[in-house]
Amino acid sequence: MASKVTSAVMRQGLRVLGVAVRTEKAVFALAVLASAVYGGMTVASAWALGWATENVVLPAFAEGRVGAGALWAGAGFILGTALLKALGVAGRRILAGVMQYRMQARSRRDVTKQYLRLPLSWHHRHPTGQLLSNASADAEAAWAPLAPLPMAVGVIVMLVTAAVAMVFTDLVLALVGFLIFPAIAVLNLVYQRRLSPLATRAQQLRAEVSEIAHESFDGALVVKTLGREDLETERFQRRAHELRDANIAVGRVRGLFDPMLEALPTLGVLAVLAVGAMRLSGGAIGSGDLVQVAYLFTLLAFPIRALGWVLAELPRSVVGWQRVQAVLDATGSMDYGTREAAAQEAGPAALEVRGVSYAYGEAEVLHDVAFEVPAGRTVAIVGPTGAGKSTLVQLLVRLVDPDRGAVLLDGADLRELAYGAVASSAALVPQQTFLFDDTVRGNVALNLDTPDEDVWAALRLAQADGFVARLPEGLDTRVGERGASLSGGQRQRVALARAVVRRPRLLVLDDATSSVDPQVEAKILYGLRDAAEASTVVVVAYRMATIALADEVVYLDHGRVVDRGPHEELIERCAGYRNLVTAYEREEAERAAIEVAGVTGEELEEEIEKEIAGEEEEVSA
Amino acid sequence: MTVQGIHGNAERSALATVRQGLSLTPEFRKGLGVTLALAVVATVGKIIVPIAVQQTIDQGLKSGRPDVAYITWAVVVCAAAVLLTALAAYVMNVRLYKATESSLATLRVRGFRHVHDLSVLTQNSERRGALVSRVTNDIDQISSFMQWGGLMIIVSLGQLFVATVLMLVYSWQLTLLVWICFIPLMIALPRFQRLLSRAYTVVRERTGDMLAAVSESVVGAAVIRAYAAERRTAERVDKAVNANRAAQTRAQTIVGFVFPLTEIVAAVAIAGIVLLGVRLGLSGDISQGRLVAFLFLVTLFVSPLQTATEVLNEAQNAVAGWRRILGVLDTPPDVADPGPKGVELPRGPISVAFEDVDFAYPGGAPVLREVSVRIPPRSRVAIVGETGSGKTTFAKLLTRLMDPVAGRVTVDGHDLRDVRFSSLRERIVMVPQDGFLFDGTLEQNIRYGKPSATREEIALALTELGLADWLEGLPAGLDTPVGQRGESLSAGERQLVALARAYLADPDLLLLDEATSAVDPATEVRLARALEGVTRGRTAVSIAHRLSTAENADEVLVFDAGRLVQRGPHAELVGQPGVYADLHASWVSAARS
Numbered sequence A: 001m002a003s004k005v006t007s008a009v010m011r012q013g014l015r016v017l018g019v020a021v022r023t024e025k026a027v028f029a030l031a032v033l034a035s036a037v038y039g040g041m042t043v044a045s046a047w048a049l050g051w052a053t054e055n056v057v058l059p060a061f062a063e064g065r066v067g068a069g070a071l072w073a074g075a076g077f078i079l080g081t082a083l084l085k086a087l088g089v090a091g092r093r094i095l096a097g098v099m100q101y102r103m104q105a106r107s108r109r110d111v112t113k114q115y116l117r118l119p120l121s122w123h124h125r126h127p128t129g130q131l132l133s134n135a136s137a138d139a140e141a142a143w144a145p146l147a148p149l150p151m152a153v154g155v156i157v158m159l160v161t162a163a164v165a166m167v168f169t170d171l172v173l174a175l176v177g178f179l180i181f182p183a184i185a186v187l188n189l190v191y192q193r194r195l196s197p198l199a200t201r202a203q204q205l206r207a208e209v210s211e212i213a214h215e216s217f218d219g220a221l222v223v224k225t226l227g228r229e230d231l232e233t234e235r236f237q238r239r240a241h242e243l244r245d246a247n248i249a250v251g252r253v254r255g256l257f258d259p260m261l262e263a264l265p266t267l268g269v270l271a272v273l274a275v276g277a278m279r280l281s282g283g284a285i286g287s288g289d290l291v292q293v294a295y296l297f298t299l300l301a302f303p304i305r306a307l308g309w310v311l312a313e314l315p316r317s318v319v320g321w322q323r324v325q326a327v328l329d330a331t332g333s334m335d336y337g338t339r340e341a342a343a344q345e346a347g348p349a350a351l352e353v354r355g356v357s358y359a360y361g362e363a364e365v366l367h368d369v370a371f372e373v374p375a376g377r378t379v380a381i382v383g384p385t386g387a388g389k390s391t392l393v394q395l396l397v398r399l400v401d402p403d404r405g406a407v408l409l410d411g412a413d414l415r416e417l418a419y420g421a422v423a424s425s426a427a428l429v430p431q432q433t434f435l436f437d438d439t440v441r442g443n444v445a446l447n448l449d450t451p452d453e454d455v456w457a458a459l460r461l462a463q464a465d466g467f468v469a470r471l472p473e474g475l476d477t478r479v480g481e482r483g484a485s486l487s488g489g490q491r492q493r494v495a496l497a498r499a500v501v502r503r504p505r506l507l508v509l510d511d512a513t514s515s516v517d518p519q520v521e522a523k524i525l526y527g528l529r530d531a532a533e534a535s536t537v538v539v540v541a542y543r544m545a546t547i548a549l550a551d552e553v554v555y556l557d558h559g560r561v562v563d564r565g566p567h568e569e570l571i572e573r574c575a576g577y578r579n580l581v582t583a584y585e586r587e588e589a590e591r592a593a594i595e596v597a598g599v600t601g602e603e604l605e606e607e608i609e610k611e612i613a614g615e616e617e618e619v620s621a
Numbered sequence B: 001m002t003v004q005g006i007h008g009n010a011e012r013s014a015l016a017t018v019r020q021g022l023s024l025t026p027e028f029r030k031g032l033g034v035t036l037a038l039a040v041v042a043t044v045g046k047i048i049v050p051i052a053v054q055q056t057i058d059q060g061l062k063s064g065r066p067d068v069a070y071i072t073w074a075v076v077v078c079a080a081a082v083l084l085t086a087l088a089a090y091v092m093n094v095r096l097y098k099a100t101e102s103s104l105a106t107l108r109v110r111g112f113r114h115v116h117d118l119s120v121l122t123q124n125s126e127r128r129g130a131l132v133s134r135v136t137n138d139i140d141q142i143s144s145f146m147q148w149g150g151l152m153i154i155v156s157l158g159q160l161f162v163a164t165v166l167m168l169v170y171s172w173q174l175t176l177l178v179w180i181c182f183i184p185l186m187i188a189l190p191r192f193q194r195l196l197s198r199a200y201t202v203v204r205e206r207t208g209d210m211l212a213a214v215s216e217s218v219v220g221a222a223v224i225r226a227y228a229a230e231r232r233t234a235e236r237v238d239k240a241v242n243a244n245r246a247a248q249t250r251a252q253t254i255v256g257f258v259f260p261l262t263e264i265v266a267a268v269a270i271a272g273i274v275l276l277g278v279r280l281g282l283s284g285d286i287s288q289g290r291l292v293a294f295l296f297l298v299t300l301f302v303s304p305l306q307t308a309t310e311v312l313n314e315a316q317n318a319v320a321g322w323r324r325i326l327g328v329l330d331t332p333p334d335v336a337d338p339g340p341k342g343v344e345l346p347r348g349p350i351s352v353a354f355e356d357v358d359f360a361y362p363g364g365a366p367v368l369r370e371v372s373v374r375i376p377p378r379s380r381v382a383i384v385g386e387t388g389s390g391k392t393t394f395a396k397l398l399t400r401l402m403d404p405v406a407g408r409v410t411v412d413g414h415d416l417r418d419v420r421f422s423s424l425r426e427r428i429v430m431v432p433q434d435g436f437l438f439d440g441t442l443e444q445n446i447r448y449g450k451p452s453a454t455r456e457e458i459a460l461a462l463t464e465l466g467l468a469d470w471l472e473g474l475p476a477g478l479d480t481p482v483g484q485r486g487e488s489l490s491a492g493e494r495q496l497v498a499l500a501r502a503y504l505a506d507p508d509l510l511l512l513d514e515a516t517s518a519v520d521p522a523t524e525v526r527l528a529r530a531l532e533g534v535t536r537g538r539t540a541v542s543i544a545h546r547l548s549t550a551e552n553a554d555e556v557l558v559f560d561a562g563r564l565v566q567r568g569p570h571a572e573l574v575g576q577p578g579v580y581a582d583l584h585a586s587w588v589s590a591a592r593s
Ligand SMILES: Nc1ncnc2c1ncn2[C@@H]1O[C@H](COP(=O)(O)OP(=O)(O)O)[C@@H](O)[C@H]1O
Pocket: A124, A360, A365, A383, A384, A385, A386, A387, A388, A389, A390, A391, A392, B487, B488, B489, B490, B491, B492, B493
């Protein structure tokens, strides 16, 4: 069973290598050529040494003199083979690198392009860490066997030449070689088979240790405020100790096999000496042959392991390749139509949401949502926490596509619009601000060549011009990872400027001023109202001032549109809505009443209890 | 106030760094002598082959006819020696792996703990990725050096030494020749290493850029789609990936040219040995066996020099790794736990006082100025003020995430700096502005507030906070996965969980810093009331832009540009002209119809 599995892995691994070879035919051919030169010259260098021993050294000692021609020829052979071998080594290494890095880069580019192409719903289903490692570690692992591959091919050439050379030198000595070298190869294979799962586990644990550290440092503030340093250290230590044990297990196997692999060829040389002595005494070979074979053994001992390296990398390579391939094969990419943005290039857009449903995996969070926003109007989406507001606004700018129903911009289904058409008409300011590790200007303008005046105008509208002007390098200040060097309210305002700088025909704001104090918020809202003449606006909001700007309110609860209409009407007839937006007022009114009545704390609590119960009935009714 | 960043650059010499690094890892030094002795035995094994060859040729073939008995005997002795050295190598390897891995695991855990002990400001002085690297990759670099590079240095030097000794025994003239051939290479090696190390530095930088570019396409997926910035991002990624590939190829090319140099030099040496050796043989200065043995001895020079550049490079990386982890351990936590000699606060109602507190972020202008205030036990305090007026800073001082530059903060009369962390963190808990959640379930995240809590306690806590309905609405209830950083929950839900987590910790003073800014008003009011009920008898401080909180507080603290400008109950403040009345007016117009 196990061997079946591994042979399947081997087959797949060879297929992966085949892909690389087909993609980089020329480089691979050259690398193999270089490696073959290297392999041939390794054997030749042993032969040159044997030749020099036989024709220069031994005659010199036997006859007490030596011909200058033979002497220089010996030296020439030795140097010549070495030079060619060196060239082979350099070529092999460099070309193997070229091939490996090209394949890596290709996978990385393809994977990232796919990330950019796949819909956001796909991103929701895949953890960030996994996607990052697909593009880095997996792309690397997939093509790792390419580094020793040409050498392995060269080693095969080397072995064949060596076998021929030995057979021609002496059959009996060759037999020793035929015993020793397969033994080395098999031992190395056993070694790599034993090592591979342990090394993979250690690698996995290394990633986990790193993930824990990452998450733990990310949440450092929570850890500190709750005083959970010990708990975190324990969590980290547990995994760090597992990693330690895994590394030691790897070390045991390495520690056992490495000396064995080194001892085996040495024992081979000794065997050659013993057997060779007998052959010498029989006169079958000369001393030069003995030296040549012994030297060949010392030379071959190391490169022969290259075969094992390739085989050892295959399982990891297969896993890496499959992960990369899974991304590349992912379907459901967002398709675009051919329609350009609607006819009236300028002026506000009209929006219609038609019977839209959406689910994260199994859980449907939007059910048959429908409403429309006539051009130039402002609609507020109001609803309790978790009602699905943020999900809904993502549909409006086609970050995700609905499972059922459609969103129409100026009468055109968003799915029929050409790439870039939605983005050029609509802009979303998400609830969760995301800033790139870039300058303020880069974050506002993104891919546009926006003149600085326009950037400043947008910042002014977002009430961000003041603090940006005070930043050390103004628009050129880098904002750091996720905008870390700005405060929450500042980040929100930069994100707002990013949206308004595009003069969108549809502006969608998702609770985009929650970290801003009421005074600044009021200024932003007035500014927007004046500038928004050219926009249709959809705004998710809780605050009355924002809602008051809207011509109509859509009240969303548990993913359904419970009611919609002007604020004044809704507040009359929709209990849930009334309950939500007047919460603060009622709260104050009740307190005032209670204070007047002079109730005690306990009574107050009962009162509150009753009040809560009452509200709940009202809502569920 | 002197907040440092984390140390980590070349303040200390390489040797001192290694010495101090090793002094922190007693596990490594224990039994190191035995391990090194085994390493020496293992190295001596390398000269067995040349000796055997020499013996065979000189002794076994002396008489013209091979002396098979002698050769067999010599081969058996040598084979026994080979097995012995292999055994020595095995024992040495296992000892070395155990010692290094144990010591580095200790170092890793210490480093990790120390990062958490550093103050928030020190932690924030470095990118998260770099901080993580200090307890992961940097330590891995040390380990690969200790297990391979460091060993290689010892083995290589040993190999060169024993080979040279044996060579000198055989022939000093040829030894001189071999060294003359190799010395120029040895001199050039450090130069090559510098070249290579620079190339690798570039590779590392490009890899970092590449990862950053790729991660942008994942982390910023929503923004990229919203603004059709795919092409711009793809271009950036392509550029970064290609730059990375070019750097890798360049480094590999250097390796490709440097690596085989040794073989060429060795061939020159071998040719020289043949040329000179034959002359020496003619004058009777060397036997033929010794001459042939020399050819084998030269191969012992090849691998140490071939790997030297890589070994030197690893050594450099290891020293850098040590510097970076020592940099963490050497950075004193500037907001330190007084330890066992510190004050333990008994549980119960808690009072806090700020006495003439000033604060400035390192290198920045003053953010809080002469703040003096007393918060009596059991009181409900609201803090209001414009964005950037210093409210969060006040909260961080109150929870001792930072220490004041001047003045002091006291709890129940004790200076905060004298209170043990274990006691302080139990009694004063803050819910920060953004609700960070750990990847796991709802239950696991709430339990973080009180590790011993049962599932029932957790459900009860949510009920007490008036969140039972919300919980019921979730398909998987307490088992709902929250995703990384809590991103599978809606923003408001994330805040609810963070609040429940702090509530379960059951502190005597609960501090909320805009902890419900993304929660809908009805839930917020319900939550506020519930909190009011359940925290009765405790001290509660909340920072909020929604002034309903202030209206209900016993006392309101109003901050403006770092100063505490007004304080008193809402009813009193709202009547006076001033910052509070203005804030309140804009709040009223924002919140009410
Ligand atoms: N990425 C996600 N994966 C799974 N569930 C999600 C994800 N984002 C939101 N949800 C769930 O969908 C529901 C609606 O979320 P959301 O639209 O963010 O609500 P709102 O913005 O109205 O507060 C919530 O119950 C939330 O838990």
